[in-house]
Each structure stands twice: as structure tokens, then as C-alpha cells.
Amino acid sequence: MAILTPRLLRPKLILLISRAFSSPTIVDSLKPSLPLQLHGHTNTKRSIQWVFLGCPGVGKGTYASRLSSLLGVPHIATGDLVREQLSTSTPLSKQLSEIVNQGKLLSDEIIIGLLSTRLEAGEAKGESGFILDGFPRTIKQAEILEDVTEIDLVINLKLREDVIVEKCLGRRICSQCGGNFNVASIDIKGENGTPGICMAPLLPPSDCESKLITRADDTEEVIKERIRIYNIKSLPVEEFYRSRGNLLEFNLPGGIPESWPKLLQALNLDDHDEKQTAAA
Numbered sequence: 001m002a003i004l005t006p007r008l009l010r011p012k013l014i015l016l017i018s019r020a021f022s023s024p025t026i027v028d029s030l031k032p033s034l035p036l037q038l039h040g041h042t043n044t045k046r047s048i049q050w051v052f053l054g055c056p057g058v059g060k061g062t063y064a065s066r067l068s069s070l071l072g073v074p075h076i077a078t079g080d081l082v083r084e085q086l087s088t089s090t091p092l093s094k095q096l097s098e099i100v101n102q103g104k105l106l107s108d109e110i111i112i113g114l115l116s117t118r119l120e121a122g123e124a125k126g127e128s129g130f131i132l133d134g135f136p137r138t139i140k141q142a143e144i145l146e147d148v149t150e151i152d153l154v155i156n157l158k159l160r161e162d163v164i165v166e167k168c169l170g171r172r173i174c175s176q177c178g179g180n181f182n183v184a185s186i187d188i189k190g191e192n193g194t195p196g197i198c199m200a201p202l203l204p205p206s207d208c209e210s211k212l213i214t215r216a217d218d219t220e221e222v223i224k225e226r227i228r229i230y231n232i233k234s235l236p237v238e239e240f241y242r243s244r245g246n247l248l249e250f251n252l253p254g255g256i257p258e259s260w261p262k263l264l265q266a267l268n269l270d271d272h273d274e275k276q277t278a279a280a
């Protein structure tokens, strides 16, 4: 992976994004059903460019990956790119794992280097559009992204903090197939006007059961540090997009069975889902 200096970041990302995402469009076919007007969008001849925001463990990966399958655009999670890098045993991966395992953010340069490499690989495979998950996480990253391309929609997932911590502690990954599961069973009763919340565990199939691992950064101490850093560095990113008018706030009402249909409704995509299911 090439590490880019700040001076080199922008031109490289501009080139990659403009080359990779100027081709055919599913935005046109979805446009009537999009929840927001494409923000300042003049060129409709390109695919969806969406971003997921939200606290660590809120479920960005789950919903971004479902939407990616539904809409046929790549789901690009910077956390996955980081973990791929960590799985190689290079001096860089050792350096990165120290930062990640303390719950800290990697530098903008490193993350944009990883993202550029991923975009380049996608371009070679003819990918178009993206659903970004875990990027941007700082105002600097949001500004760089804004300089190089337009973001149509930013989905901001929200969940109460005590549930987020429990969900992170329950996260498991299958070391063989890479599938994401959750063993946490959340059942919090509503009180003093605050609604309760129920989330069933997302258990693995029997083949994966004995191969489950927990991320090294999913300990209670590190989770709390990640949330603290989110509030300092990433909450301003919510405001960045809110002020541009393309932020969709979505309070998760429960687990996937309750939340997925409501999210599709909020995105005016429930029709699209039915058509896909009927066609399958």
C-alpha cells in the first residue's frame, strides 16, 4: 500500500473517484424513490454515492451491506480495509494495530491511502458508485471527500449508548468465512417515557460456531474510548452534513427485523425491496 502525503492525497483521490464513478447509473432508476433531492447534483449520469455515519457498533456495516446488495453498489468499509491490513504481518500492520487496539483513529493519510488502493482495485473490476461505511470520520476527511466528489445522501444511525456497548461486546466474526454475528441479547424495558428496546442475537450457522473470534478492539475499555473519540472527532461530521442538508437521521427501533423495513421506508426503497424479492 502506498502511503500518501497530504499534498498527494487530493489529486490521487480526485483521479480515482472521477474515473471510477463516472459510469452508468442506477441513481436514475431510483431517483423518484430517493428520500432527498440529490444535493446540488447536476450530473445524474452516475451511480449512488452514499455515506453511513454512526457510533462504533451501531450497525453501519449491517445496514450498509444490506443496501449494497439491494442496490448493487459496492459497500466500502474502512474498518474492513484496516483489518485486512492488520492481518498481514508487516511493520506497518504492527504500528496500525497499536493505534486501533487503543480505540484511536488512524491518520487521515493512512486511511485515504487504504481507501485509494481499494478504489483502484474496484475501478479495475468496473465498479460504480459506493456506500461508504466508517469514512469520513473527521472533518478533514469530510472536506477531502467533498472536494473530490458529491455525496448524495448521508444516513446517520442512532442508538442509545448503553445498547451500543452491549452490542459491541456481543460482536463475533467467523474466522473462516468472515461473517459478522452478534451474541448479545438486548431487552431493555422502557421507563419514564423512554422507549424500551429489544434486539435478538444474530447467531451464526452451526458451521461457523466453533470459529468465532472477537475483535481485539471490542473490549469494554476500548469500546468506551472509541465512543469518546467518536463524540470528539466524528460528531462534528454529522453537523457538517446536516448543514449541507443531506443528512438522514435514523433512530434504530430495534434489531434487524424491526429496523430494516423501517429504514427502507425512510429511504423510499420499500417498493424496490419487494421488486427484488419478487424477481429472486
Ligand SMILES: Nc1ncnc2c1ncn2[C@@H]1O[C@H](COP(=O)(O)OP(=O)(O)O)[C@@H](O)[C@H]1O
Pocket: 055, 056, 057, 078, 079, 080, 082, 099, 100, 103, 104, 105, 106, 107, 108, 111, 133, 134, 135, 136, 137, 138, 141, 217, 226
Ligand atoms: N475513517 C477512519 N479514520 C481513521 N481511522 C479509521 C477510519 N476507519 C476505520 N478506522 C480505524 O479502524 C478501526 C476499526 O474501524 P471500524 O470497524 O469502522 O470500527 P467501529 O466498529 O468502531 O465503527 C477504528 O477504530 C479506527 O482505528
